[in-house]
Amino acid sequence: MATTKTMLSAAASIAASAVIIRSMVQEFFPRKIRDQIFSSALSFFTRVSSSSKLTINVHEFRGNLPNEMYQAVQTYLSSKISPYTRCLQVAKQEDSKGLEVTMEVGETVVDLFEGTEFRWKLICKEKQKLVFNQRRKDSMTSMFETKFFVLSFHKKHKEKALYVYLPHILQHSKNIKQEEKRIRIYSGDYAKLQQGLIQGIWNGVNLDHPSTFDTLAMDPELKRSVKEDLERFVRRKAYYRRVGKAWKRGYLLYGPPGTGKSSLIAAIANFLKFDIYDLELTEIKSNSWLRQLLVGTANRSIIVIEDIDCTIDLLEKKEEDETKSRGRNKYHNEKVTLSGLLNFIDGLWSGCRDERIIIFTTNYKEMLDFALLRPGRMDMHIHMSYCSPSSFMTLLSNYHNVDNHTLKPEVERLLREVAATPAEVAEELMKSDDSDDAMRCLIKFLEGKKVEASEENKKDESMVVEGSQIEELKEGEVEAEKQEGMVVEGSEI
Ligand SMILES: Nc1ncnc2c1ncn2[C@@H]1O[C@H](COP(=O)(O)OP(=O)(O)OP(=O)(O)O)[C@@H](O)[C@H]1O
Numbered sequence: 001m002a003t004t005k006t007m008l009s010a011a012a013s014i015a016a017s018a019v020i021i022r023s024m025v026q027e028f029f030p031r032k033i034r035d036q037i038f039s040s041a042l043s044f045f046t047r048v049s050s051s052s053k054l055t056i057n058v059h060e061f062r063g064n065l066p067n068e069m070y071q072a073v074q075t076y077l078s079s080k081i082s083p084y085t086r087c088l089q090v091a092k093q094e095d096s097k098g099l100e101v102t103m104e105v106g107e108t109v110v111d112l113f114e115g116t117e118f119r120w121k122l123i124c125k126e127k128q129k130l131v132f133n134q135r136r137k138d139s140m141t142s143m144f145e146t147k148f149f150v151l152s153f154h155k156k157h158k159e160k161a162l163y164v165y166l167p168h169i170l171q172h173s174k175n176i177k178q179e180e181k182r183i184r185i186y187s188g189d190y191a192k193l194q195q196g197l198i199q200g201i202w203n204g205v206n207l208d209h210p211s212t213f214d215t216l217a218m219d220p221e222l223k224r225s226v227k228e229d230l231e232r233f234v235r236r237k238a239y240y241r242r243v244g245k246a247w248k249r250g251y252l253l254y255g256p257p258g259t260g261k262s263s264l265i266a267a268i269a270n271f272l273k274f275d276i277y278d279l280e281l282t283e284i285k286s287n288s289w290l291r292q293l294l295v296g297t298a299n300r301s302i303i304v305i306e307d308i309d310c311t312i313d314l315l316e317k318k319e320e321d322e323t324k325s326r327g328r329n330k331y332h333n334e335k336v337t338l339s340g341l342l343n344f345i346d347g348l349w350s351g352c353r354d355e356r357i358i359i360f361t362t363n364y365k366e367m368l369d370f371a372l373l374r375p376g377r378m379d380m381h382i383h384m385s386y387c388s389p390s391s392f393m394t395l396l397s398n399y400h401n402v403d404n405h406t407l408k409p410e411v412e413r414l415l416r417e418v419a420a421t422p423a424e425v426a427e428e429l430m431k432s433d434d435s436d437d438a439m440r441c442l443i444k445f446l447e448g449k450k451v452e453a454s455e456e457n458k459k460d461e462s463m464v465v466e467g468s469q470i471e472e473l474k475e476g477e478v479e480a481e482k483q484e485g486m487v488v489e490g491s492e493i
Pocket residue numbers: 215216217218255256257258259260261262263264363384421422423424426
């Protein structure tokens with residue numbers, strides 16, 4: 001402390017002397033010599049005043065590649081405006097949610113981190129570069145700008161700066177970016193795969209799907225357990241490593257059309273801020289395409305295969321085994337096979353990305369091969385079902401902003417009796433801006449559906465009677481056939 005004071009007072013007296021010297025030398029020396037005297041005095045002054053300081057430069061580029069640390073500092077500092085800051089830069093990109101605020105060149109930001117003062121300054125320098133002109137076959141110098149942040153702090157905090165503060169900035173900016181992240185949905189560029197290309201095989205657009213866990217009408221207990229499962233999954237990086245499992249999780253969403261399977265996928269993506277890769281299995285010509293697509297996806301993403309029962313031949317496994325045993329390789333070059341898909345989910349290749357979620361949807365779970373469904377492949381099976389009174393309350397709040405509404409006994413009874421999908425109920429709720437009117441529409445719809453269902457039931461019952469007659473007839477025929485067979489058998493014997 002005492003040393004610092006002495007230094008500062010020395011520096012101050014030097015500065016004062018500099019002013020006196022300046023007026024003297026201005027009288028007697030030419031400009032060039034005057035500048036030299038001043039710059040020597042200034043560098044001496046700077047050396048004395050900053051001898052206790054350490055500076056770290058963070059350049060925008062390292063070689064030709066952008067420096068991740070520079071980008072992190074830029075993001076981090078945009079949230080830190082100190083009293084020293086006089087000027088900021090503001091920008092807005094078409095697909096960004098808000099304004100991008102960054103530091104202007106020459107500005108200073110002072111950040112107090114765990115009681116230590118860290119001072120940042122953004123510098124921009126012009127540099128010369130020798131550029132070779134291909135056409136003229138000669139080289140010429142061209143000027144370019146290079147930017148860097150200068151971080152200065154007391155020398156004694158060197159360890160803290162390098163091993164605590166800078167890593168903290170990296171993590172912090174990662175979190176900010178994650179929060180601001182726009183979710184993208186990718187579809188495969190199958191034409192490129194057809195041409196044998198391996199780069200740019202996914203095309204992405206922003207996914208602005210409004211579905212969230214709050215807007216999703218589903219059993220509250222099931223919703224809570226899905227959210228908890230997702231949260232547990234993303235925080236278990238070390239756990240997965242320790243137990244020797246690839247860091248991935250599979251979900252099977254099953255249920256009738258219009259019960260919210262696709263909406264749940266969007267809600268999961270919004271909840272985790274994960275991008276979605278939508279795989280159209282019918283477009284994929286071979287297992288090797290499937291592998292290439294898998295390698296082309298990023299970490300922290302969701303791979304979705306919708307209507308899995310329609311996109312893969314569920315009987316093929318048996319056929320495939322038979323084909324293999326006959327020594328042919330027919331299926332490998334024609335389409336994705338079930339075993340190719342199983343490999344994709346949990347074979348060696350599946351470990352090539354981290355924090356991966358795989359979601360299959362189907363209307364008919366019972367049609368799926370058990371191999372697809374076992375834990376480790378589809379870890380959680382989520383049944384999306386018809387609208388219950390509790391899930392209806394979510395829809396009512398979504399569509400009519402009505403909370404704490406006590407459900408009319410009539411609606412509650414109808415919802416329990418009638419199998420109406422959330423999509424159907426939502427459609428009725430949209431018919432009027434007035435919640436009472438909409439409710440009337442819904443009651444009418446549910447009653448109509450109830451009548452329809454009871455008529456269907458009656459039809460089914462008569463079908464069952466007819467069916468059982470047919471069955472009996474068949475049995476009679478079979479009995480006759482059996483007797484004939486016995487005769488034949490008997491005659492053979
Ligand atoms: N559980 C739900 N919660 C909120 N809205 C829902 C729900 N289910 C359906 N909807 C509404 O119905 C529309 C269709 O639902 P969605 O596409 O998610 O159903 P799905 O189960 O994927 O159907 P399919 O089996 O035909 O693909 C949604 O856009 C949404 O408006």
